[in-house]
Amino acid sequence: MNKRNMLKAGAVLAVLLGTLGLAARAQDFPPRKPVSMVVGFAAGGAADTAARLIARKLAENIGQSVIVDNKPGAGGNIAHQFVANAAPDGSVILFGSVGPLTIAPHLMKLPYDPVKDLAPITMGVNFPNVLVVHAGTRIKSLAEFVAYARKNPGKLDFASTGAGSASHLAGELFNDRAAIDTVHIPYKGGAPALQDLLGGRVAAYYATPATAGPHIESGKLIPLASTGLARPAFLPHVPTIAESGYPGFNALNWYAFVAPGKTPKPVLDRWNAALVKVLNTPEVVDALVKHGLTPAPGTREDLARYMASESATWGRIIRERKITAE
Secondary structure, three states, X not given: OOHHHHHHHHHHHHHHHHXXXXXXXXXXXXXXXXXXXXXXXXXXXXXXXXXXXXXHHHHHHHOOOEEEEEOOOHHHXXXXXXXXXXXXXXXXXXXXXXXXXXXXXXXXXXXXXXXXXXXXXXXXXXXXXXXXXXXXXXXXXXXXXXXXXXXXXXXXXXXXXXXXXXXXXXXXXXXXHHOOOOEEEXXXXXXXXXXXXXXXXXXXXXXXXXXXXXXXXXXXXXXXXXXXXXXXXXXXXXXXXXXXXXXXXXXXXXXXXXXXXXXXHHHHHHHHHHHHHHHXXXXXXXXXXHOOOEEOOOOHHHHHHHHHHHHHHHHHHHHHOOOOOO
16 A cells, blocks of 8 residues: 555544544433533522523433533623533533523624534523513503503613613514614613612513512512513413514523534434423423423424524614614
8 A cells, every 4th residue: 555545544544533433422421520501690590590400300310410500791601602612522511591692693793603603402491571660650551551652752761681681682672563662771680670670760671570470469560561472370460462462572581401512413412302301301390380481392403493583583673773782
């Protein structure tokens, strides 16, 4: 064999060994080392609560430790960047969220590409926001909210958990659909937004059902409508925006499982099967629903299509309404 043929044979062998190596790693499931489930928000919030409920059952099922790793900051982008750069060996998965995956790319230049650098596994949970107003506004229904906004453009304001957040974009989408002009007031999180709403310093807020629930019961906040296609189990008496004259209106918070982009397909498939099993477990479903979270497991392809659809929707709203990250 001449030198050229030897080099060709060596190249083919290298490719073959690499392929076999990937296949071997794919069979190494669950990973031999503890699994890190990264969350982009601090402990105690909806994402962290859901992740810990899921991680507990997942660890039991796969017989391996699953550690919830909170990496808060930059609206979840820090965690997403961390996982985008993590080793694609199946030991690191991300409980990703709507903001960094489908909204932030239209608002700012990110150090990672959510489509190329993160691989879909399965949808995790979703939940709508609830448009609530301070009782002092004397607004009792969505129709009254719209009527007041149309008569007083720019005088009604609404809080959000930050520019580009799900609560912000829900408000912008409703402004667009209802042809009204309500003013966005960004906060650094849900706690300060809710505090100012309860204090009457802001008129409205697209809040999470679990956060708004106690204050709705006390009469301090008036629920007008929820932002999903179905009424939240947490607040079944609150109508949806879609059923209140705006068919098809849908603006959900959601958290989905993704992995580093170069993770081998067989590993992604195994993770999908493991996580879908957990999300279909009655005890996990019941625990999540009690926190106002709806499990929504599906295929990897389902999640990829949903992310693309969400990105298109929010990209259009951001462009047309000239929304910025500031």
